[in-house]
Amino acid sequence: xxxxxxxKSHYYSKFPDVDVKIHTIAESLRRHLYIFKTITGVFxxxxxxxxxxxxxxxxxxxxxxxxxxxxxxxxxPIGIVxxxxxxxxxxxxxxxxxxxIWCAKQNIKLNLPDQTKDVIALSGNYFKPIKSxxxxxDGIYMNPPLRQGRKNFLDLFYRIQNYLKKNGSFQFVIxxxxxxxxxxxxxxxxxxxxxxxxLCKRSGYWVFKCFH
Ligand SMILES: C[S@@+](CC[C@H](N)C(=O)[O-])C[C@H]1O[C@@H](n2cnc3c(N)ncnc32)[C@H](O)[C@@H]1O
Numbered sequence: 001x002x003x004x005x006x007x008k009s010h011y012y013s014k015f016p017d018v019d020v021k022i023h024t025i026a027e028s029l030r031r032h033l034y035i036f037k038t039i040t041g042v043f044x045x046x047x048x049x050x051x052x053x054x055x056x057x058x059x060x061x062x063x064x065x066x067x068x069x070x071x072x073x074x075x076x077p078i079g080i081v082x083x084x085x086x087x088x089x090x091x092x093x094x095x096x097x098x099x100x101i102w103c104a105k106q107n108i109k110l111n112l113p114d115q116t117k118d119v120i121a122l123s124g125n126y127f128k129p130i131k132s133x134x135x136x137x138d139g140i141y142m143n144p145p146l147r148q149g150r151k152n153f154l155d156l157f158y159r160i161q162n163y164l165k166k167n168g169s170f171q172f173v174i175x176x177x178x179x180x181x182x183x184x185x186x187x188x189x190x191x192x193x194x195x196x197x198x199l200c201k202r203s204g205y206w207v208f209k210c211f212h
Contacts, residue, residue, distance in 0.1 A: 009041065011074075012145050014096055016041025029056050029081050036075055036107050042100045043074040043145075052077055052143050054205040055173035059141060061085045066138035069094065069163070076104035076121065078141050083112045083119040092137075093121040094129055126156065127163055136165045142172040150179055154186065164212040171199070171209045180206035 009017040018041045025036040027048050038045040044052070056078060062068075065088040070079030073093035083091045093104050104121035112119050122129035140160055144153045160170050174180040187196045187210065199207040 010147070011041065011043040011100075012072075012097060012148060013041070014098060016097060016099055020099075027053075027077075029053070029077070030085060032081075032084060034077070034080065034084075034107075034111050036077060036080075036103070037110065038075045038103050039099050042097060042103055045075070048077055049143065050203055051173045051175055051205045054200070054202050055141075055143055055171075055207055056081050058200040058202070058207045059171050060139075060169070060199065060209060062089065062138055065089055067135065067165075068092070069137045069140045071126065071140055071142045071160075072096075072145055073104050073121065074100045074143075076100075076107045078143065079104070079119065079121070080107055080111050082139075082141065083108070083115050087115060089118070089138075091119045092130065092135070093119070094126065095121075095123060096125050098123050127159065135163070136168070137163055138165055138168045140164060140168070140170045142170070144172055144174070146174070146178050150183070154183075157187075157191070161212060166212065168212045169209050170212070171207065173205050173207050176201070176204050176206060180208075184208070 021040045023038045023045055027034055068082050068089050068091045070093045073079050073095045076093055079091050079093035095101050101121050101123040108116055108119050174183055195211040197209045199209050
C-alpha cells in the first residue's frame with residue numbers, strides 16, 4: 001500500500017497528506033523538450049502518464065489566437081504544451097490540488113518564461129475559479145480523473161457545454177480499459193447533435209474530440 005492510500009489521501013485531494021519530495025521530469029513532447037517539476041501527492045509525479053503523452057501527441061491545437069483551458073491540469077503538461085505550440089493564445093490551467101497548482105506555476109515559469117501573463121494556473125473546483133469572469137473557451141482539454149468514478153466525468157459533460165464557444169471543442173483521453181468504448185456510445189446517444197471524433201486509438205488509450 002503506498003503512502004497516499006495509507007493516509008486516505010489522493011492525487012485529487014485539495015491538500016494531499018503525504019510527505020513532500022520534489023522530482024524533475026524531462027520529456028520530449030511534439031518534438032520539444034520540457035522540464036517539469038513535480039511533487040509527491042500530485043498525479044503521476046514520477047513520470048509523465050502514458051495517457052497524457054498519447055493525448056498531447058494527438059490533440060488538435062488551434063493555429064489562430066484562442067482561449068484554451070487545461071481542466072484538471074496536475075503539474076501542467078497539457079496546458080504548457082498548448083502554450084508553447086500556440087503562443088498567441090491565452091491558456092488557463094485549473095486543478096483542485098494545491099500542490100499541483102504550485103508545480104504548474106513553477107513549470108509555466110520554467111518552460112514558458114515569456115508567456116507568464118497569458119498562461120495562468122488557478123486552484124479550485126473545475127470552473128469555480130473562473131466563474132465570475134464569464135469566460136468561454138475555444139478548446140477545453142482534459143485527462144479526466146476517472147478514479148473518482150465515470151459518473152463524475154459524464155456529469156461534467158453537461159457543465160462543459162456552458163463554457164465552450166460556438167464551434168469550440170472538448171478534447172479528452174480515456175483508457176480503453178477504463179471505459180472508452182462505453183463513453184463513445186454514451187456520447188453518441190446522449191448528445192446526438194454534437195459531432196464526436198476519435199482522433200486516435202493508441203497504446204490502449206482513445207483520444208476524443210467533441211465539437212459544440
Ligand atoms: C488524471 S489527472 C491528470 C493531470 C494532468 N492533466 C496530467 O495529464 O498529468 C486528473 C487531475 O484532475 C484533478 N481534479 C480532480 N477533481 C477535480 C476538480 N473537482 N476540480 C479541478 N481539478 C480536479 C486532479 O487533482 C488531477 O490533477
